[in-house]
Amino acid sequence: MDFTISDKMQTVIEMMDEFVDKELIPLEAEFLSDSAENFQEKIEEKQQKVKQMELWAPSHPKELGGMGLDLTEYALVSEALGRSPLGHYVFGCQAPDAGNVEILHEYGTQEQKEKYLKPLVEGRIRSCFAMTEVDQPGSNPILLDTTAEKKGDKYVINGRKWYTTAADGSDFTIVMAVTNPEASQYLQASMIIVPTGTPGYSLVRNIPVMGHKGEGYFSHGEVLFQNCEVPRENLLGPEGQGFVLAQDRLGPGRIHHCMRWIGVCKRALDLMCDYARKRYINPPDKNLASKQMVQQWIAESSAEIQAARLMVLHAAWRMEQEGSKAARKDISQIKFMVANAMQNVVDRALQVHGGLGMTDDTVLAFFYRHERAARIYDGADEVHKISAAKQILKEYEGKKVK
Amino acid sequence: MDFTISDKMQTVIEMMDEFVDKELIPLEAEFLSDSAENFQEKIEEKQQKVKQMELWAPSHPKELGGMGLDLTEYALVSEALGRSPLGHYVFGCQAPDAGNVEILHEYGTQEQKEKYLKPLVEGRIRSCFAMTEVDQPGSNPILLDTTAEKKGDKYVINGRKWYTTAADGSDFTIVMAVTNPEASQYLQASMIIVPTGTPGYSLVRNIPVMGHKGEGYFSHGEVLFQNCEVPRENLLGPEGQGFVLAQDRLGPGRIHHCMRWIGVCKRALDLMCDYARKRYINPPDKNLASKQMVQQWIAESSAEIQAARLMVLHAAWRMEQEGSKAARKDISQIKFMVANAMQNVVDRALQVHGGLGMTDDTVLAFFYRHERAARIYDGADEVHKISAAKQILKEYEGKKVK
């Protein structure tokens, strides 16, 4: 057992940490203010710097212009970048583009790679992923209402999706739709690429989430497919294999998210400790950091972060060693453990800040409201608990326990 | 011991419940959308109806045009109105106006009553209360930087306050400022009425809270006093008695808030149960309500609400029987118990709604982000825990425990 981080990764992380501190955190105030106009420009400016530093697209293959990091390496990167809400965008590894890159890279045809993958990795276009159904449980990929009927050399798509993150401004979406309704449950759906200019496709609205409609990257769309026709060569991967691909996509995606949340936790702990040291209370020679209740939160937060972090790194390592399937229990366990640790840590940090914590003068209120979604997307806590329990219980079949 | 609610109050509550259901909840979608313009008009329209029904200003004295309810009666009203974020505004009992009315009624001069109290109760003008200091712990009234220097027949006020709720559009503020710096700790500050048009007074900004600057009623101001001069007859109550008056104000205010939070809890439980019954999941004949994890939350939420509700009603009853001072421990205990029960209940209701819970398509996300402040204002949880503990420990002085 060896917990050492390689020299290479230590260097990468230090560079990223510094960039986040010096270039991104100062941008946050503007990001958090209502006037997000022209903000896209500033992000692009920072993206240029990142490209020059050769830290662009850390999770993407080298041949596509990324850094080609493996899963455990990228986990450390996701942690570093997660400290700011802007990190992943500026380093070219934001969801859902990062996941789309992975699928296109592994399953795309030569033409699809040329047309969609290349400009996506270069950051010239943006994309989204239309999976979650409005009227169906988000966590259950086998309850799909959206259909893609084969008609001649086309697919005719009908359905309504939401939580299509970053649909606003995307050049294409990958939609999950039923192409083979007669097939067995898990083999009915396919992934299909739909350029957003296609007739019959429309962005109905940016869903107001926690009081914000958002725009561009920072939005969640409700999208409508009404007799939307695309050529059959837009099929991504084999027909009927949509869920297989989605699983492939979700496995590493959960590692990415979990480590991003660890980054959120670390930032929150930093702000909590720093403010606790600076804030003097009555009697005026005592700061918050001298108070046991605050000390308790700091210790508990630090310990929970450490626990969560080691679990994610171990799950990533196991995925690499034994594959996604062997690590299913681990992935479910990190999903709910890390999401809850994050909620606890952010909540405590906000509380230490008092009234200030409720304002957008720090990033904590943003984390508080938007990262609440962590316990819901990619499978709610409850779904993962049941899934993990079933796998654990299976281990006891035929086992003699005393 | 008798838990019966009087016939009179049962009738009042039924009328209010129905009004909230039929008139206010349908308005919420618009309230929650970004375009709050012209919304003030709609509130005023509803206020007219409430006045016609003679349910206006339930907590205010009859002679001022209110319903003249006592503390336990008003507690039940606050619960009923708390079910919608609009309730208290439309019924003329919103903070901070309601508290200002109380103080003006008890301590105002005849002239002050004529000029400020009367139009305030009638809903013709609005007011705010400038107590919390930007650079000092909000929970500690004895750390005041704001001063009101006596100069001739004037007070010259200097200082910076924030969390001055509803400052935007207010006609006057009541400011807490040090008038007697040489007096003993608790007798240094006074309350002074400052019309918002007074030179030297300015609203610096509406503080962005949880992503919203808000406006009008629904805003929290940062206000600046720069050599702001007001006549000495604007003193409210005796000089140096600011904290005595503030304590008077906070005691019943905490009952009001706590019962409003119970209203929030009840609404959240309603939405949770209703959605759990309607949402069908895989296998499609099972709804969320059939799942043990959801059942567990429903039962725990219902029990926590019941516990919290009885505690508040008991504290109100005790305050009326024995006075605020005797009930100090009780008030501290309800403050943190109810705020935490509310956070739990709202969190579970949101989780049951999944992705929908994160959106503003229900009121839950609004409750989730804005009512987080409940654990902070009017004394943070931690302040009340320590305060309660000290009072409890005092009871053991000289007591022989075995």
Next chain:
Amino acid sequence: MDFTISDKMQTVIEMMDEFVDKELIPLEAEFLSDSAENFQEKIEEKQQKVKQMELWAPSHPKELGGMGLDLTEYALVSEALGRSPLGHYVFGCQAPDAGNVEILHEYGTQEQKEKYLKPLVEGRIRSCFAMTEVDQPGSNPILLDTTAEKKGDKYVINGRKWYTTAADGSDFTIVMAVTNPEASQYLQASMIIVPTGTPGYSLVRNIPVMGHKGEGYFSHGEVLFQNCEVPRENLLGPEGQGFVLAQDRLGPGRIHHCMRWIGVCKRALDLMCDYARKRYINPPDKNLASKQMVQQWIAESSAEIQAARLMVLHAAWRMEQEGSKAARKDISQIKFMVANAMQNVVDRALQVHGGLGMTDDTVLAFFYRHERAARIYDGADEVHKISAAKQILKEYEGKKVK
């Protein structure tokens, strides 16, 4: 709404509090030591005193020699007596005798009353209640393996029960057995009185619970019925009505237990506050009571006790007003809320005592290990949560929620 306790009950409670403090708590050290021999004698001595004070059997009808208190009155008594593990025994209202008295009083024949009820209330004999099956879930009265076959003028009973509290030394047991296997689910079982000297009845063992086999009152028996024959006049209540009677027995029984647990909580809080005040730590001028973490526990414990207490009193009041059935949700809710509050409070009190808390030098370790059962008997937490949730959800049928 009126939370006043009657003068009569205030006097009763004061007398009992004093008796517990002066007569019972000093006996606990001996009770907690392993050498419980001859302890029964001391209890009987105290029982004589209680009888002389006319505080004997507070929950039993006056005509039987009890105090004839109603449910809410007795609730207050159970709280007072619960402060010591000896309270209920010395005042003649311990489980399961108290429940047996209730049933015999309501359903017993004249002969049964003469033979069993009278000496039981007088404390001359002891009894037990054989319901829980070894191989079936304890919380589910409809899964009964024990049978009572009618044969001539006899019942022939076969089965194995456990958690037959106080079977050791009992003069008779009331057994729940299937008499009408062909009847509908809830009408199969009956209650039958079995004198412990009956051939075929045997006490297999006192179950070692938390390391103690115990004896007499303080034991839980595993009992065996092997072709155990009793005359048909030993039937208690109508045949097939066993569960109806059991429900009658459990409703008030839960109020009794819950209030006893509140007594446990109060004692634990007393010990926690007292020790926190007395224990000085480094630096030696600071006691534990000056530490925020301890203060936090004191405040939280006090608040949880207050919440739990009001819930139980309200449930008792509602049961009296509207009957057991209307109060079912309330009873389920107090069952899990109070049991958990007790576990929290006792755990904190033990922790404040440090190493001392683990020893039997205080009563806390006894509470810690034995009252853990509160979350299990008379329906586990989980059973009550589901039951409460189902009743709550039923309220939403046909209700329009917005």
Next chain:
Amino acid sequence: MDFTISDKMQTVIEMMDEFVDKELIPLEAEFLSDSAENFQEKIEEKQQKVKQMELWAPSHPKELGGMGLDLTEYALVSEALGRSPLGHYVFGCQAPDAGNVEILHEYGTQEQKEKYLKPLVEGRIRSCFAMTEVDQPGSNPILLDTTAEKKGDKYVINGRKWYTTAADGSDFTIVMAVTNPEASQYLQASMIIVPTGTPGYSLVRNIPVMGHKGEGYFSHGEVLFQNCEVPRENLLGPEGQGFVLAQDRLGPGRIHHCMRWIGVCKRALDLMCDYARKRYINPPDKNLASKQMVQQWIAESSAEIQAARLMVLHAAWRMEQEGSKAARKDISQIKFMVANAMQNVVDRALQVHGGLGMTDDTVLAFFYRHERAARIYDGADEVHKISAAKQILKEYEGKKVK
């Protein structure tokens, strides 16, 4: 980063797991029963087998007859053996002997090693460690009342200690006593070896802990030193260095305990899953394992165990890499995290077992009551939280946080 366990250790663990399953768990019923007489014999019989398998004394140096495992290797052993309360005793690595061996090995004179260390490692004699003061906080080694006055070539020891684990039957104790009262705070105390036959030394009582006085290994003594004289060559290590040695002893000791607790957790999870699968409830085709509430506990327990386990292994690794001092925060964090995870997991396992969980028919009730001490000894949770927080806060000195 590499989480692989070496082939050597995998083999060792498998052998130990099998031994625990086949040889020790079947002995537990007898151990848990009251009649522990002659039990020592059975333990010694198993110890012989362990010696023959060359698995004796895994944490002790090879040259003394142990296995010579390093800290992370022994951590894995402690986990395996922790699954049964008998594991550490039978494998010759129980507290406090194991700690005494470490100190004697590192600091003992040649004569001390010959006289005490050798027979101790061989399991021919037993020892104890007298540190905790009756009237002082156990967690604070600088508040010592016990003194060892130098008089000629002797130390004259006076004081009262408790929680002297296994004092009953020990051949010697190592006592912590003030030898240099004039020295600076941390340099006042020394460790001194006291053979238990020395006049003036006496075992006052085995403290009744959670209802059990225990005996032999399984006891905690209160011991008295009354003018107890031992020769000055009984000094262990340099005079005045008692606390330095104690710290050395506690660091690895906490790793040992924490991993033992992980073993407890794993056993509890095993029992919980196994019973949940076997226990059928109404309707009778459903077992407890099919219930979401139970599934939730299984998943949460498994995740908490995984988190706790990785934290301990990481802390052990760090201690080996960077030394005890660098790992202080980590050690504090595992101390409270693992102790609480254990309490949660054991509590859930007990609850799943219902009434059975309260009995000594499984090992769970033993774990429940005795392992409660984990949150107290070697520094209470609260002490470690404050200690960790202070170290964390120190990292922010001079750090610029945004």
